[in-house]
Amino acid sequence: MKHWNEEELLDFYYGESDTQAAIGEHLRECHECSQSYAALTTDLFAIRPSSTPFRDAQYGAEVWQSIRGPLPAYEAPQKARFSWLRLHPWSGFAMAAVCLLVIAAAFFAGRQWEHRSAPSVAANGSGDQGRERVVLVVLGDHLDRSERLLVELKHAEPSNEAPLQAEARDLLSTNRLYRESVKQAGDPALTTALDHLERVLIEVSNEPAGLSQARLDEFQKEMNTDGLLFEVRVLRSRVQGDVEKKESTTATRKGVYL
Amino acid sequence: MRCMEVHDHAIIRAVLAGDKEAYGTLVARHSQNVFRVAFRITGDEADADEVVQEAFLRGYQRLESFESRAEFGTWIYRITVNCALTMISKRKVEATYQIGEETDPSQQQVQVADTSAGPERTLLSREIESLQAAAMEGLTATERTAFVLRHMEDRSTTEIAAALAIAPNAAKQAVFRAVQKLRRSLAPLRVSP
Numbered sequence: 001m002k003h004w005n006e007e008e009l010l011d012f013y014y015g016e017s018d019t020q021a022a023i024g025e026h027l028r029e030c031h032e033c034s035q036s037y038a039a040l041t042t043d044l045f046a047i048r049p050s051s052t053p054f055r056d057a058q059y060g061a062e063v064w065q066s067i068r069g070p071l072p073a074y075e076a077p078q079k080a081r082f083s084w085l086r087l088h089p090w091s092g093f094a095m096a097a098v099c100l101l102v103i104a105a106a107f108f109a110g111r112q113w114e115h116r117s118a119p120s121v122a123a124n125g126s127g128d129q130g131r132e133r134v135v136l137v138v139l140g141d142h143l144d145r146s147e148r149l150l151v152e153l154k155h156a157e158p159s160n161e162a163p164l165q166a167e168a169r170d171l172l173s174t175n176r177l178y179r180e181s182v183k184q185a186g187d188p189a190l191t192t193a194l195d196h197l198e199r200v201l202i203e204v205s206n207e208p209a210g211l212s213q214a215r216l217d218e219f220q221k222e223m224n225t226d227g228l229l230f231e232v233r234v235l236r237s238r239v240q241g242d243v244e245k246k247e248s249t250t251a252t253r254k255g256v257y258l
Numbered sequence: 259m260r261c262m263e264v265h266d267h268a269i270i271r272a273v274l275a276g277d278k279e280a281y282g283t284l285v286a287r288h289s290q291n292v293f294r295v296a297f298r299i300t301g302d303e304a305d306a307d308e309v310v311q312e313a314f315l316r317g318y319q320r321l322e323s324f325e326s327r328a329e330f331g332t333w334i335y336r337i338t339v340n341c342a343l344t345m346i347s348k349r350k351v352e353a354t355y356q357i358g359e360e361t362d363p364s365q366q367q368v369q370v371a372d373t374s375a376g377p378e379r380t381l382l383s384r385e386i387e388s389l390q391a392a393a394m395e396g397l398t399a400t401e402r403t404a405f406v407l408r409h410m411e412d413r414s415t416t417e418i419a420a421a422l423a424i425a426p427n428a429a430k431q432a433v434f435r436a437v438q439k440l441r442r443s444l445a446p447l448r449v450s451p
Contacts, residue, residue, distance in 0.1 A: 006434075006437075006438070007434050010433070010434055010437055011430075014408060014433075016414065016415055016430075040437075040441075043437075043440070043441045043444060044409065044437070046386075046390075046444060047390060047409065047440055047444070049298055049406075049409075049410040050301075050387065050390075050391075052293070052294045052297050052298070053297065053303045053306075055289070055290060055293050059289050059290065059293065060282075060285045060286030060287065060288075060289035060290070061282065061285075061286055063285050063289050063310055063311055063314060064281070064282040064285040064286065064314070066311055067285075067311050067314055067315045067318070068278070068279075068281075068282065071278060071281075071315070071318055071319075072278075073276050073277075073278035074273060074274045074275070074276055074278070074321070074322075075276060076275045076276040
């Protein structure tokens with residue numbers, strides 16, 4: 001037969017044992033444990049709280065008077081802008097959750113935006129860059145052809161053939177387009193040069209027959225084709241430099257986006 | 259009881275809103291209970307008065323931390339227990355050696371003072387009371403407080419643990435050790451069959 005120790009009997013005495021029923025039944029059957037429990041209860045019963053000294057109804061007021069002096073009054077809470085957060089104990093948690101949701105939504109939206117916009121930016125960038133590069137290449141080609149025409153014009157010999165007129169007419173139409181485009185783009189040096197070139201091309205293309213030596217000399221003098229040739233060479237060199245610059249930039253950007 | 263607690267909460271709101279004097283109502287309402295537990299733990303009337311003042315003072319200072327879900331009576335009760343525990347911890351050594359004419363420092367046994375010249379019955383009663391008081395003084399502060407709360411205030415182990423800020427098992431062990439010590443101290447009073 002298992003006997004209960006003092007600690008277990010104490011728990012039983014205070015009604016906090018997990019085995020109240022089992023101990024009670026055991027105490028009815030076991031004389032030894034019953035005697036131990038009786039001794040415990042006798043001792044505990046003897047330990048009575050001594051009578052508490054009397055304190056009258058004024059005691060509380062006296063205590064309050066003894067401590068109230070140095071106590072500072074609480075300041076009335078100001079109506080804070082976010083006082084509605086205190087409506088409910090869970091409001092703070094709810095607000096924290098909402099803030100987290102907003103932050104998370106903003107984060108994912110940002111990521112989606114980045115994923116969607118990055119290729120388009122790259123595409124737009126590369127598209128603009130490509131378009132600009134094509135324009136520069138074509139313009140360079142136009143200046144190259146114009147340069148050759150001016151060189152031929154400079155070294156031209158009197159002839160009844162009119163190969164220069166045909167080339168001038170061909171260049172004239174494209175030169176107008178380039179001049180307008182460059183003018184809108186705001187490049188005054190190139191615009192002036194193309195304007196000058198256009199006037200030369202008009203004169204050459206409008207010559208009725210082959211160019212005589214006198215006409216060629218007059219032409220070169222009036223139109224300053226030597227000066228124009230220099231300008232076209234400079235511009236062609238500049239445009240070529242721009243083309244190479246655009247190519248290198250595009251290559252770098254492609255490296256970034258890839 | 260519930261209405262009183264709701265009213266306590268209203269008073270607390272008033273105090274926190276700047277009505278300092280409203281706290282006096284709470285003091286008046288709960289001071290008797292606070293004094294009782296303070297006296298039972300300290301065993302000294304003057305100490306109990308001091309504990310009452312200290313408890314209500316701390317209660318006022320910490321009123322902003324009072325949670326509306328709790329009951330002010332329970333809250334101030336716990337503060338009182340802590341104040342009383344601090345009090346007897348500070349004065350334990352002095353109180354231990356205060357009672358006896360002669361003491362044995364090695365065993366810290368206390369001889370009960372015989373200050374009465376009354377009839378034998380009264381003398382015996384006072385002797386029992388003094389022996390019990392001496393036995394209580396032989397407990398540690400935690401043991402004494404835990405035992406008072408369990409045996410005299412009829413508080414559960416869970417409540418004792420919460421009041422003393424210790425684990426429930428530690429609270430139960432403190433009560434058990436206190437009972438063992440008290441039984442040994444009071445053994446001479448047992449009447450042999």
